[in-house]
Amino acid sequence: ERHKRAGLVSAPPSTPRGLSALAALYERDFPVYRQPVEVGCFSLDARRTFFNDARQLRYYVEPRRRPELNLRDGYRDRYLRRDEAVKENLDHMLTWILANRTKVQKGPAAGSSSLELDVDIITWRGHLTKLLTTPYETQEGWQLAVTKFGSTLYISEVETEAARQSRESRTERHKEMMYWGYKFEQYTCADDAGSRPDASGVVNTNEAFCTVIQTRLGTHKLLFSGEVDCRDPDPSAPPPPSCYIELKTSAEICTSKQHRNFLRYKLLKWWAQSFLPGVPRIVAGFRDNDGIVVSVETYYTLKISQLIKVCAQNLHFPTNVIPPHPPPPPPPPRVVYLFSWEPNMDVTYTVHRNSRYTFLPDWYVRQMMS
Ligand code: 0WD
Ligand code: CA
Numbered sequence: 001e002r003h004k005r006a007g008l009v010s011a012p013p014s015t016p017r018g019l020s021a022l023a024a025l026y027e028r029d030f031p032v033y034r035q036p037v038e039v040g041c042f043s044l045d046a047r048r049t050f051f052n053d054a055r056q057l058r059y060y061v062e063p064r065r066r067p068e069l070n071l072r073d074g075y076r077d078r079y080l081r082r083d084e085a086v087k088e089n090l091d092h093m094l095t096w097i098l099a100n101r102t103k104v105q106k107g108p109a110a111g112s113s114s115l116e117l118d119v120d121i122i123t124w125r126g127h128l129t130k131l132l133t134t135p136y137e138t139q140e141g142w143q144l145a146v147t148k149f150g151s152t153l154y155i156s157e158v159e160t161e162a163a164r165q166s167r168e169s170r171t172e173r174h175k176e177m178m179y180w181g182y183k184f185e186q187y188t189c190a191d192d193a194g195s196r197p198d199a200s201g202v203v204n205t206n207e208a209f210c211t212v213i214q215t216r217l218g219t220h221k222l223l224f225s226g227e228v229d230c231r232d233p234d235p236s237a238p239p240p241p242s243c244y245i246e247l248k249t250s251a252e253i254c255t256s257k258q259h260r261n262f263l264r265y266k267l268l269k270w271w272a273q274s275f276l277p278g279v280p281r282i283v284a285g286f287r288d289n290d291g292i293v294v295s296v297e298t299y300y301t302l303k304i305s306q307l308i309k310v311c312a313q314n315l316h317f318p319t320n321v322i323p324p325h326p327p328p329p330p331p332p333p334r335v336v337y338l339f340s341w342e343p344n345m346d347v348t349y350t351v352h353r354n355s356r357y358t359f360l361p362d363w364y365v366r367q368m369m370s
Contacts, residue, residue, distance in 0.1 A: 036278035125226030141342035
Protein backbone atom coordinates (compact mmCIF):
# COMPACT_ATOMS: atom_id res chain seq x y z
CA GLU A 1 0.00 0.00 0.00
CA ARG A 2 1.35 3.34 -1.00
CA HIS A 3 0.42 6.38 1.07
CA LYS A 4 0.36 9.74 -0.59
CA ARG A 5 -0.87 13.24 -0.07
CA ALA A 6 -3.36 14.32 -2.65
CA GLY A 7 -3.09 18.04 -1.94
CA LEU A 8 -6.41 19.40 -0.70
CA VAL A 9 -5.88 22.86 -2.17
CA SER A 10 -3.27 23.49 -4.81
CA ALA A 11 -2.30 26.79 -3.24
CA PRO A 12 1.33 27.93 -2.72
CA PRO A 13 2.98 25.79 0.01
CA SER A 14 3.11 28.70 2.45
CA THR A 15 -0.65 29.23 2.28
CA PRO A 16 -2.51 27.73 5.25
CA ARG A 17 -4.96 24.97 4.29
CA GLY A 18 -8.69 24.80 4.85
CA LEU A 19 -10.91 27.82 5.19
CA SER A 20 -8.15 30.40 5.35
CA ALA A 21 -6.82 29.20 2.01
CA LEU A 22 -10.01 30.33 0.37
CA ALA A 23 -8.68 33.80 -0.29
CA ALA A 24 -6.18 32.25 -2.68
CA LEU A 25 -8.99 30.40 -4.44
CA TYR A 26 -10.86 33.62 -5.09
CA GLU A 27 -7.95 34.80 -7.24
CA ARG A 28 -8.32 31.90 -9.66
CA ASP A 29 -10.14 31.76 -12.93
CA PHE A 30 -13.65 30.50 -12.35
CA PRO A 31 -13.97 26.92 -13.66
CA VAL A 32 -16.86 26.52 -16.06
CA TYR A 33 -19.73 24.51 -14.61
CA ARG A 34 -21.90 23.80 -17.60
CA GLN A 35 -25.70 23.92 -17.31
CA PRO A 36 -26.66 20.43 -16.06
CA VAL A 37 -28.67 18.35 -18.55
CA GLU A 38 -30.90 15.41 -17.62
CA VAL A 39 -29.99 12.44 -19.85
CA GLY A 40 -32.31 9.96 -18.15
CA CYS A 41 -33.84 8.85 -14.90
CA PHE A 42 -34.73 5.71 -12.97
CA SER A 43 -36.91 4.53 -10.13
CA LEU A 44 -36.43 2.19 -7.20
CA ASP A 45 -39.61 0.60 -5.88
CA ALA A 46 -40.65 -0.42 -2.35
CA ARG A 47 -38.38 -3.49 -2.63
CA ARG A 48 -35.51 -1.48 -4.11
CA THR A 49 -36.03 -2.96 -7.58
CA PHE A 50 -34.64 -0.87 -10.47
CA PHE A 51 -36.90 0.49 -13.22
CA ASN A 52 -35.58 2.46 -16.17
CA ASP A 53 -38.41 5.01 -15.94
CA ALA A 54 -40.02 7.77 -13.83
CA ARG A 55 -42.68 5.68 -12.07
CA GLN A 56 -41.61 6.94 -8.62
CA LEU A 57 -41.63 10.63 -9.55
CA ARG A 58 -44.01 12.57 -7.31
CA TYR A 59 -45.80 15.92 -7.68
CA TYR A 60 -45.45 18.85 -5.32
CA VAL A 61 -48.52 20.15 -3.49
CA GLU A 62 -47.90 23.40 -1.66
CA PRO A 63 -48.82 23.27 2.04
CA ARG A 64 -50.39 26.20 3.82
CA ARG A 65 -47.88 28.74 5.11
CA ARG A 66 -48.51 27.81 8.77
CA PRO A 67 -49.55 24.20 8.25
CA GLU A 68 -49.07 22.49 11.66
CA LEU A 69 -48.13 19.15 10.07
CA ASN A 70 -47.36 16.45 12.64
CA LEU A 71 -44.17 14.72 11.50
CA ARG A 72 -44.35 12.11 14.27
CA ASP A 73 -47.52 10.58 12.88
CA GLY A 74 -46.96 7.04 11.58
CA TYR A 75 -43.45 6.55 12.96
CA ARG A 76 -44.47 3.51 15.01
CA ASP A 77 -46.98 1.85 12.72
CA ARG A 78 -46.55 3.10 9.12
CA TYR A 79 -42.79 3.24 8.52
CA LEU A 80 -40.71 0.82 6.43
CA ARG A 81 -37.06 1.76 6.67
CA ARG A 82 -34.40 0.97 4.07
CA ASP A 83 -31.64 -1.27 5.46
CA GLU A 84 -28.64 1.07 5.61
CA ALA A 85 -26.25 -1.81 6.31
CA VAL A 86 -26.72 -2.89 2.67
CA LYS A 87 -24.13 -1.00 0.60
CA GLU A 88 -25.30 -0.53 -2.97
CA ASN A 89 -22.24 1.42 -4.13
CA LEU A 90 -22.82 2.64 -7.69
CA ASP A 91 -24.89 -0.42 -8.70
CA HIS A 92 -28.14 1.37 -9.65
CA MET A 93 -26.24 3.91 -11.74
CA LEU A 94 -24.30 1.11 -13.46
CA THR A 95 -27.57 -0.67 -14.24
CA TRP A 96 -28.84 2.57 -15.75
CA ILE A 97 -25.65 2.93 -17.86
CA LEU A 98 -25.94 -0.62 -19.23
CA ALA A 99 -29.58 0.05 -20.17
CA ASN A 100 -28.70 3.38 -21.81
CA ARG A 101 -25.27 2.78 -23.28
CA THR A 102 -25.96 4.56 -26.55
CA LYS A 103 -26.68 7.78 -24.62
CA VAL A 104 -23.27 7.85 -22.95
CA GLN A 105 -20.96 6.00 -25.36
CA LYS A 106 -18.29 7.69 -27.42
CA GLY A 107 -19.51 8.07 -31.00
CA PRO A 108 -17.99 5.82 -33.71
CA ALA A 109 -16.39 8.98 -35.08
CA ALA A 110 -14.08 8.96 -32.07
CA GLY A 111 -12.82 5.60 -33.36
CA SER A 112 -12.78 4.00 -29.93
CA SER A 113 -13.85 0.59 -28.72
CA SER A 114 -17.37 0.09 -27.36
CA LEU A 115 -15.92 0.08 -23.85
CA GLU A 116 -15.28 3.79 -23.94
CA LEU A 117 -17.87 6.09 -22.38
CA ASP A 118 -17.94 9.74 -23.33
CA VAL A 119 -17.66 10.59 -19.63
CA ASP A 120 -14.65 11.27 -17.39
CA ILE A 121 -16.26 10.80 -13.96
CA ILE A 122 -19.24 8.70 -12.82
CA THR A 123 -20.57 9.06 -9.28
CA TRP A 124 -23.53 9.91 -7.05
CA ARG A 125 -24.52 13.54 -6.66
CA GLY A 126 -24.22 13.14 -2.89
CA HIS A 127 -20.51 12.32 -3.21
CA LEU A 128 -19.92 15.49 -5.22
CA THR A 129 -21.81 17.49 -2.57
CA LYS A 130 -19.34 16.20 0.02
CA LEU A 131 -16.35 17.22 -2.09
CA LEU A 132 -17.84 20.62 -2.77
CA THR A 133 -18.51 21.42 0.88
CA THR A 134 -15.27 19.91 2.25
CA PRO A 135 -13.60 23.28 3.04
CA TYR A 136 -16.59 24.21 5.22
CA GLU A 137 -17.01 20.84 6.95
CA THR A 138 -15.92 20.69 10.58
CA GLN A 139 -17.65 17.50 11.79
CA GLU A 140 -17.51 14.54 9.45
CA GLY A 141 -14.72 13.13 7.31
CA TRP A 142 -15.22 11.00 4.21
CA GLN A 143 -13.70 8.16 2.24
CA LEU A 144 -14.14 7.87 -1.51
CA ALA A 145 -13.04 4.83 -3.52
CA VAL A 146 -11.96 5.61 -7.07
CA THR A 147 -11.47 3.08 -9.88
CA LYS A 148 -10.47 3.68 -13.46
CA PHE A 149 -12.19 1.54 -16.10
CA GLY A 150 -11.58 2.42 -19.73
CA SER A 151 -10.97 6.14 -19.68
CA THR A 152 -13.60 6.79 -16.97
CA LEU A 153 -13.13 7.30 -13.23
CA TYR A 154 -15.81 5.74 -11.03
CA ILE A 155 -16.17 7.25 -7.55
CA SER A 156 -18.05 5.44 -4.77
CA GLU A 157 -18.23 6.33 -1.10
CA VAL A 158 -16.92 4.03 1.63
CA GLU A 159 -18.56 4.41 5.03
CA THR A 160 -15.95 5.66 7.51
CA GLU A 161 -15.45 3.78 10.76
CA ALA A 162 -16.76 6.82 12.67
CA ALA A 163 -19.87 6.98 10.47
CA ARG A 164 -20.54 3.27 10.98
CA GLN A 165 -20.23 3.65 14.75
CA SER A 166 -22.59 6.61 14.93
CA ARG A 167 -25.07 4.81 12.62
CA GLU A 168 -25.05 1.79 14.93
CA SER A 169 -25.40 3.84 18.12
CA ARG A 170 -28.19 6.23 17.13
CA THR A 171 -30.52 7.24 19.94
CA GLU A 172 -34.23 6.50 19.72
CA ARG A 173 -34.84 10.26 19.39
CA HIS A 174 -32.38 10.48 16.47
CA LYS A 175 -33.99 7.50 14.74
CA GLU A 176 -37.38 9.16 15.00
CA MET A 177 -36.06 12.49 13.73
CA MET A 178 -34.65 10.76 10.65
CA TYR A 179 -38.25 9.79 9.83
CA TRP A 180 -39.47 13.39 9.97
CA GLY A 181 -37.91 14.39 6.64
CA TYR A 182 -39.64 11.53 4.84
CA LYS A 183 -42.95 12.30 6.57
CA PHE A 184 -42.73 15.90 5.37
CA GLU A 185 -42.33 14.57 1.81
CA GLN A 186 -45.49 12.52 2.25
CA TYR A 187 -47.45 15.62 3.37
CA THR A 188 -46.27 17.64 0.37
CA CYS A 189 -46.19 15.10 -2.50
CA ALA A 190 -48.90 13.41 -4.56
CA ASP A 191 -48.50 10.40 -6.86
CA ASP A 192 -50.17 12.15 -9.81
CA ALA A 193 -50.23 15.70 -11.15
CA GLY A 194 -53.85 16.30 -10.23
CA SER A 195 -54.16 14.47 -6.91
CA ARG A 196 -53.68 15.31 -3.23
CA PRO A 197 -51.05 13.96 -0.82
CA ASP A 198 -52.14 10.94 1.23
CA ALA A 199 -50.65 11.24 4.72
CA SER A 200 -52.48 8.10 5.88
CA GLY A 201 -50.22 5.83 3.82
CA VAL A 202 -46.98 4.02 4.70
CA VAL A 203 -43.63 5.83 4.46
CA ASN A 204 -41.24 3.45 2.68
CA THR A 205 -37.70 4.81 2.32
CA ASN A 206 -36.72 2.15 -0.22
CA GLU A 207 -38.69 4.05 -2.85
CA ALA A 208 -36.75 6.60 -4.85
CA PHE A 209 -36.80 8.57 -8.07
CA CYS A 210 -33.35 9.50 -9.40
CA THR A 211 -32.33 11.85 -12.18
CA VAL A 212 -29.21 11.15 -14.28
CA ILE A 213 -27.34 14.34 -15.07
CA GLN A 214 -24.59 15.13 -17.51
CA THR A 215 -22.50 18.27 -17.19
CA ARG A 216 -18.97 19.54 -17.38
CA LEU A 217 -16.72 20.96 -14.65
CA GLY A 218 -13.72 22.67 -16.18
CA THR A 219 -12.34 20.02 -18.53
CA HIS A 220 -14.07 17.06 -16.84
CA LYS A 221 -17.23 15.51 -18.26
CA LEU A 222 -19.37 14.38 -15.33
CA LEU A 223 -22.21 11.86 -15.20
CA PHE A 224 -23.96 11.61 -11.87
CA SER A 225 -27.28 10.63 -10.40
CA GLY A 226 -29.22 12.17 -7.55
CA GLU A 227 -32.47 11.45 -5.78
CA VAL A 228 -35.22 13.95 -6.62
CA ASP A 229 -38.10 14.49 -4.20
CA CYS A 230 -40.77 15.83 -6.57
CA ARG A 231 -41.56 18.09 -9.52
CA ASP A 232 -43.74 21.09 -10.22
CA PRO A 233 -47.19 19.61 -11.04
CA ASP A 234 -47.79 22.23 -13.76
CA PRO A 235 -47.40 20.39 -17.10
CA SER A 236 -46.18 23.64 -18.69
CA ALA A 237 -43.36 23.98 -16.14
CA PRO A 238 -39.84 23.98 -17.70
CA PRO A 239 -38.33 20.55 -18.54
CA PRO A 240 -36.23 18.61 -16.01
CA PRO A 241 -34.14 19.37 -14.05
CA SER A 242 -35.65 22.90 -13.89
CA CYS A 243 -39.07 21.63 -12.75
CA TYR A 244 -37.63 19.60 -9.86
CA ILE A 245 -38.06 20.59 -6.21
CA GLU A 246 -35.93 19.55 -3.24
CA LEU A 247 -37.73 19.13 0.10
CA LYS A 248 -36.08 19.68 3.46
CA THR A 249 -36.96 19.92 7.13
CA SER A 250 -35.08 21.87 9.74
CA ALA A 251 -35.48 23.03 13.34
CA GLU A 252 -37.28 26.36 13.58
CA ILE A 253 -34.94 29.31 13.95
CA CYS A 254 -35.45 31.39 17.09
CA THR A 255 -32.12 33.07 17.92
CA SER A 256 -29.59 34.94 15.79
CA LYS A 257 -26.99 32.29 16.65
CA GLN A 258 -29.30 29.59 15.26
CA HIS A 259 -29.78 31.73 12.17
CA ARG A 260 -26.03 32.08 11.65
CA ASN A 261 -25.46 28.33 12.05
CA PHE A 262 -28.33 27.59 9.69
CA LEU A 263 -26.74 29.71 6.95
CA ARG A 264 -23.19 28.59 7.66
CA TYR A 265 -23.73 24.84 7.88
CA LYS A 266 -27.14 23.77 6.63
CA LEU A 267 -28.07 26.15 3.83
CA LEU A 268 -24.59 25.76 2.37
CA LYS A 269 -25.11 22.01 2.02
CA TRP A 270 -28.62 22.47 0.66
CA TRP A 271 -27.27 24.88 -1.94
CA ALA A 272 -24.42 22.57 -3.07
CA GLN A 273 -26.74 19.56 -3.31
CA SER A 274 -29.28 21.34 -5.52
CA PHE A 275 -26.84 23.50 -7.50
CA LEU A 276 -24.99 20.42 -8.82
CA PRO A 277 -27.98 18.88 -10.68
CA GLY A 278 -29.56 22.27 -11.48
CA VAL A 279 -32.56 21.94 -9.16
CA PRO A 280 -33.79 25.53 -8.81
CA ARG A 281 -36.13 25.36 -5.80
CA ILE A 282 -35.81 24.11 -2.22
CA VAL A 283 -38.91 23.97 0.00
CA ALA A 284 -38.11 23.83 3.71
CA GLY A 285 -40.48 22.89 6.51
CA PHE A 286 -39.42 24.37 9.85
CA ARG A 287 -40.49 22.21 12.78
CA ASP A 288 -40.56 22.60 16.54
CA ASN A 289 -39.06 20.11 19.02
CA ASP A 290 -42.26 18.05 18.98
CA GLY A 291 -42.04 17.50 15.22
CA ILE A 292 -44.76 19.96 14.24
CA VAL A 293 -44.06 21.92 11.06
CA VAL A 294 -44.82 25.51 11.99
CA SER A 295 -43.73 27.32 8.80
CA VAL A 296 -42.74 26.62 5.22
CA GLU A 297 -40.17 28.63 3.28
CA THR A 298 -39.03 28.45 -0.36
CA TYR A 299 -35.38 29.06 -1.26
CA TYR A 300 -34.16 29.65 -4.80
CA THR A 301 -30.87 27.81 -5.36
CA LEU A 302 -29.28 30.53 -7.46
CA LYS A 303 -30.07 33.18 -4.84
CA ILE A 304 -28.65 31.20 -1.92
CA SER A 305 -25.06 31.68 -3.06
CA GLN A 306 -25.45 35.40 -2.45
CA LEU A 307 -27.24 34.79 0.80
CA ILE A 308 -24.34 32.83 2.27
CA LYS A 309 -21.56 34.49 0.26
CA VAL A 310 -20.15 31.21 -0.97
CA CYS A 311 -18.08 31.26 -4.10
CA ALA A 312 -18.37 28.40 -6.54
CA GLN A 313 -14.58 28.39 -6.91
CA ASN A 314 -14.63 25.45 -4.54
CA LEU A 315 -15.79 23.27 -7.38
CA HIS A 316 -12.04 22.99 -8.01
CA PHE A 317 -12.02 20.37 -5.29
CA PRO A 318 -12.97 17.20 -7.13
CA THR A 319 -10.47 17.97 -9.85
CA ASN A 320 -7.69 18.56 -7.33
CA VAL A 321 -8.46 15.51 -5.29
CA ILE A 322 -8.49 12.98 -8.12
CA PRO A 323 -5.01 12.25 -9.49
CA PRO A 324 -4.93 13.40 -13.10
CA HIS A 325 -3.04 10.42 -14.52
CA PRO A 326 -3.24 7.31 -12.35
CA PRO A 327 -1.22 4.37 -13.70
CA PRO A 328 -3.42 2.25 -16.02
CA PRO A 329 -4.86 -0.66 -14.04
CA PRO A 330 -4.97 -4.06 -15.72
CA PRO A 331 -8.57 -4.99 -16.60
CA PRO A 332 -10.75 -6.07 -14.90
CA PRO A 333 -10.56 -2.84 -12.91
CA ARG A 334 -10.00 -4.09 -9.42
CA VAL A 335 -7.56 -1.37 -8.46
CA VAL A 336 -9.03 1.20 -6.08
CA TYR A 337 -7.61 4.53 -4.98
CA LEU A 338 -9.07 5.17 -1.55
CA PHE A 339 -9.14 8.88 -0.73
CA SER A 340 -9.64 9.84 2.91
CA TRP A 341 -10.26 13.17 4.53
CA GLU A 342 -10.83 14.31 8.12
CA PRO A 343 -11.61 17.87 9.23
CA ASN A 344 -8.46 19.98 9.58
CA MET A 345 -6.41 17.42 7.66
CA ASP A 346 -5.10 16.97 4.15
CA VAL A 347 -6.61 14.48 1.80
CA THR A 348 -4.53 11.30 1.66
CA TYR A 349 -4.86 8.19 -0.46
CA THR A 350 -3.91 4.55 -0.44
CA VAL A 351 -3.86 2.11 -3.38
CA HIS A 352 -5.57 -1.29 -3.11
CA ARG A 353 -5.68 -4.26 -5.49
CA ASN A 354 -8.34 -6.95 -5.13
CA SER A 355 -9.44 -5.73 -1.73
CA ARG A 356 -12.77 -5.23 0.01
CA TYR A 357 -12.78 -1.76 -1.57
CA THR A 358 -13.18 -3.09 -5.13
CA PHE A 359 -16.70 -1.96 -6.05
CA LEU A 360 -17.20 -2.33 -9.82
CA PRO A 361 -19.19 -5.57 -10.02
CA ASP A 362 -18.16 -8.33 -12.44
CA TRP A 363 -21.56 -8.18 -14.16
CA TYR A 364 -20.88 -4.57 -15.13
CA VAL A 365 -17.31 -5.11 -16.32
CA ARG A 366 -18.34 -8.20 -18.33
CA GLN A 367 -21.22 -6.48 -20.10
CA MET A 368 -19.18 -3.37 -20.84
CA MET A 369 -16.41 -5.48 -22.40
CA SER A 370 -18.84 -7.46 -24.58
O1 0WD B 1 -25.14 3.03 -0.29
C1 0WD B 1 -24.61 4.11 -0.18
N1 0WD B 1 -23.48 4.26 0.50
C2 0WD B 1 -25.23 5.31 -0.75
C3 0WD B 1 -26.29 5.16 -1.59
C4 0WD B 1 -24.71 6.61 -0.41
C5 0WD B 1 -25.41 7.68 -1.03
C6 0WD B 1 -26.45 7.46 -1.86
N2 0WD B 1 -26.89 6.22 -2.15
C7 0WD B 1 -27.96 6.03 -3.09
C8 0WD B 1 -29.26 5.61 -2.69
O2 0WD B 1 -29.62 4.64 -3.64
C9 0WD B 1 -30.19 6.80 -2.84
O3 0WD B 1 -31.38 6.41 -3.45
O4 0WD B 1 -28.09 7.24 -3.71
C10 0WD B 1 -29.44 7.68 -3.75
C11 0WD B 1 -29.43 9.16 -3.38
O5 0WD B 1 -28.26 9.65 -3.88
P1 0WD B 1 -27.89 11.18 -3.83
O6 0WD B 1 -29.02 11.97 -4.32
O7 0WD B 1 -26.57 11.28 -4.49
O8 0WD B 1 -27.71 11.39 -2.26
P2 0WD B 1 -27.83 12.73 -1.41
O9 0WD B 1 -27.78 13.95 -2.24
O10 0WD B 1 -26.85 12.59 -0.31
O11 0WD B 1 -29.25 12.59 -0.74
C12 0WD B 1 -30.45 12.82 -1.44
C13 0WD B 1 -31.57 12.10 -0.73
C14 0WD B 1 -31.64 12.40 0.75
O12 0WD B 1 -32.48 13.51 0.94
P3 0WD B 1 -32.03 14.73 1.91
O13 0WD B 1 -33.10 15.78 1.71
O14 0WD B 1 -32.01 14.15 3.29
O15 0WD B 1 -30.69 15.20 1.45
O16 0WD B 1 -31.41 10.70 -0.85
C15 0WD B 1 -31.74 10.07 0.38
C16 0WD B 1 -32.21 11.14 1.34
O17 0WD B 1 -33.61 11.17 1.30
N3 0WD B 1 -30.52 9.39 0.76
C17 0WD B 1 -30.39 8.09 0.74
N4 0WD B 1 -31.25 7.15 0.41
C18 0WD B 1 -30.81 5.89 0.50
N5 0WD B 1 -29.57 5.55 0.88
C19 0WD B 1 -29.06 7.81 1.14
C20 0WD B 1 -28.67 6.47 1.23
N6 0WD B 1 -27.47 6.10 1.64
N7 0WD B 1 -28.43 8.96 1.39
C21 0WD B 1 -29.34 9.90 1.14
CA1 CA C 1 -34.90 15.97 0.46
